Structures are given as structure tokens and as C-alpha cells.
Amino acid sequence: MTALHDGLIASPGPAGAFNRQLRVYQMSVSLVLIVEDEPLVRMLAVSFLEEAGFATLWVGSADEAVALLETRNDIRVVFADVHLPGSMDGLRLAHVIRNRWPPIELVLTSGQAKVRNEDLPERGLFIGKPYVKAELVGMMQSLVK
Amino acid sequence: MKGAGRREEDVSSELTKGRTEGCRATDTAFDHPAVEEEARWLAAIVESSDDAIVGMSLDGFIVSWNKGAERTYGYLADEVVGKPVTILIPPDRHNEEPAILERIRRGERVDHYETVRQRKDGRLVDISLTVSPVKNAGGTIIGASKIARDISERKRNEAQIAMLVREAEHRSKNVLATVQATIYLSHADTPDGLKRVIAGRIQALANVHRLFVETRWTGAKLHNLIAQELSPYRLEGDGRMRLVGPDLMIEPNEAQAIAVVVHELATNAAKYGALSVPDGRLEVEWSQAANGQLTLHWTELNGPAVNPPTRQGFGTSVMESMVAARKGEIHFAWHSQGLSCEITMPGVSTRF
Secondary structure, eight states: OHHHHHHHHHSSSTHHHHHHHHHHHHHSOOEEEEEOSOHHHHHHHHHHHHHTTOEEEEESSHHHHHHHHHHOSOEEEEEEESSOSSSOOHHHHHHHHHHHOTTSEEEEEESSSOOOGGGSOTTOEEEESSOOHHHHHHHHHHHHO | OBTGGGHHHHSOHHHHHHHHHHHHHTHHHHHSHHHHHHHHHHHHHHHHOSSEEEEEETTSBEEEEOHHHHHHHOOOHHHHTTSBGGGGSOGGGTTHHHHHHHHHHTTOOEEEEEEEEEOTTSOEEEEEEEEEEEEOTTSOEEEEEEEEEEOHHHHHHHHHHHHHHHHHHHHHHHHHHHHHHHHHHOOOSSHHHHHHHHHHHHHHHHHHHHHHHHTTTSOEEHHHHHHHHHGGGOOTTOOSEEEEOOOOEEOHHHHHHHHHHHHHHHHHHHHTSGGGSTTOEEEEEEEEOTTSOEEEEEEEESOOOOOOOSSOOHHHHHHHHHHHHTTOEEEEEEETTEEEEEEEETTOOEEO
């Protein structure tokens, strides 16, 4: 992940702003936006991540996630279910985020065995349901390191 | 079988030669009425077959065409006899035919080869193809019979089964994730207490799933759903519970949320509330507004006085979370006769 951050900081354009943001992130808790429509599973994700020291926000659809991302710039990782109600599924949401908010890290989850790698956006990761705490937390920590 | 009369002028020299030799070799045989009868029998069998049976010369031209071929490919015999067989082959599969012909020339058979052909109207048709060499009386290969079975329906069924398998996998993984969440998020003071709490919650999820299965996953009747969650606390001829409301069919997401909430309220009432004492009563009333908003009142009567919980456990947070996920609201009131709860959910789609 070091190389990844170096790459982003070196890139022209929003580098300055991103540098400032990055410093804030390093000093505070990383904020994860959970996009999951199944309440019990969402509660589990909240518990797993908060117990591991992450801050969380949650919404139940991709449209709500986009609306929220438009209003705040402190979201570090988006953790989205692939199957979501509304106009976009989790994969489309991930691609939208990769284009509109390139610094945000992405983790997708699904009950389907595996999302094809070529369908994932750049730097996107996948974790199958049901997932264990250590695997999810390890994945998140590797992304925000 | 159409096309036989045109063979001599249309087909390749090789085939013509084969036919001529064949005729000569069996000249006397064809004069025999019994053999002629048998040939007619065989022709009738070919003609009545549901499979497309096409005769082809060794250089790839159609020499005969049965009714099954007309149905499968949409061409009449007169339209295709004498034409190259490649008119049936979609452009991206043109390389298949030379390979098939090569095997036929070597005297080999091609068995149940699954491929795609193009009908006259341009539509593609999935077929299972068997190609066998046709020999003359002298044993020389003079052409091929191509028997094609339309397997579009089987392909559609296979695709549907694959889709259902994916769906089943997806659903079962999600159910497991829900069970995992229930286990992880449940708390109790003793191991046995914890087991009971988890088992009850998993049973509540199983109950609502059973109702979904009964309606082929379109939803569940609200009355049945509530009655089912309350059934463990209901005695024979029990008048202490009253369920009042219109007959509503609730879609799966809302139904699951309501089932989980009712389960939590019921276990709480059985432990601390109106269902924990013999004289306690429970009323559950629901209604739906014209805009689809569903309102459900849970009222405990004659129970012990209850106080708000000192800490937010799984029960409260799961109820709030379930209702919030459906954009609804849940309000609790703790009073001297037991708990009251009001749940509202907007835009609940119901069917009668």
C-alpha cells in the first residue's frame, strides 16, 4: 500500500488536498462507509470494524452512498455489498467511486462465490460472505496503512 | 423426402458416380417389390422424424432435406437442396464444416456435437449434431447424413438451472451471514442463556423463511407472521393475545424486519413483560394508510411495571436497525402495565 499512496501523492492535481487529508487520516481513526441493505449483516460489519478501531457510517443503497460521499470528504474506505437495491449495484457503485473519488479504497462483498477480478475497479478488493472478523479487519488495515 | 429427384443434376460428380454405381449394383434388387416397400418405409421414417435429417455430398452441398429440417432451420426443401450446407452455419463457425467433412472422408462419425446453427429468419438455434458417412453398395463414401436435434429448450433449462444454483448459493450465504451476525451480536449472562437466545432468533428467521417458501418467495401474510412468532407463548384456547388488522401480504424484506422485531418484543414480553405473568394480555394491531405506510401497535396490558433498559442490547439495536433499514421508525414507551411500541414503515408494498 505504500507504493499506492506514493503514487497518489506524486500525481498532479488534487495531490495537495489529498496530502492534507492523508495527514488527518494518519492522526485519527479511519472512517469506513458500509453499504449493506441487510440490517443484521450490517450490524455485524459495524461491530467488527468498530471493535478494531475504525469509525463507521452506514447506508442501505448505492444511491445513498453517493449522496453521502458528495457531502463529506473524510471517508477513507467504502465497504459495499454487491447486491443492493436501487439504481446501482455495489460493483457499479465501486466504479463510480473509483472515477469520482479516486483516493477512496474499496472493498466489495457478496454471497456469490467470487466476483471476477476484471469486474473489480482498480485497487478494489473482494471478501466473500460470510466473512470472519480477522479477515475483514486485516483487509481494511492493509488498505489504510 | 424432397430432393431425391434433383440429386443427379445438383450433386457433386463424386456423389453422382456413387449413386450411379449404387443403382447399378442394386438394379435387380430395386425391381423387387419388397425392397421397394422397405425403401419407402425408411423414407417415411426419415420424413416423420422430429430431428432435422439432411443428406450432404462430400463437397458440402445439401442433397436431401426432411420435414424436421424444415422445422428446425425454417427453409423448405426446394429452397436449400443443391445449396452449400454453409448457409446454415453462422459466420463465426464456418471453420467447423471443413473439419467435419475431413472426418467423414476418413469414414469417421461425429457424435452428438453441440453447436449453433442459423435459421432462415436469422435466429440462432442450439443443436446436437450427429454426422455419419453414407456409403454406396461398393463401400465407397459418397456423402454424409447430418442429424440435428434442436436442443434450444434444454439449453434454456440448463441456463435456468445455473441461474437458480447461483441464486441458491447467494441466498444460503446471505442466510449464513445473518446467522453469523445473530451469534456474534447476541449476549446473555450464562452460556445456556446465550444458546437459548441465539436458537430463538435463528428460529424466528427460519419461521419467516418458511412463510416465504409457501408463497414462492413473494412475501408473507402479516397475520400469519405475527401469529407464528407469538405461537410459543400461546396456550390452547388462549384469550390473552389479540391480533387485529387487515389481511396484508408483506414483501420479503419488510416481512423479515417485522418478524425479527416481533420476535424480540415477544421474547422480551415473555421474560419481563405481560407474557411473563398469567393475567398479562397482549394486543397487536396494524393498519395501512393509503400511501402505503404501515403502522403496527404492540401493547402489553396487565403486566408488571417495566422500566427502560439500562443498556442497549442486541434486542433493541436489532429492532431499531431492522426498522431503520426500511426507512421506518420505532418508538417504545414503558409504562405501569407493560411495554408499548409503535412501528411505522413507509411505502410497504403489499398484495392481497
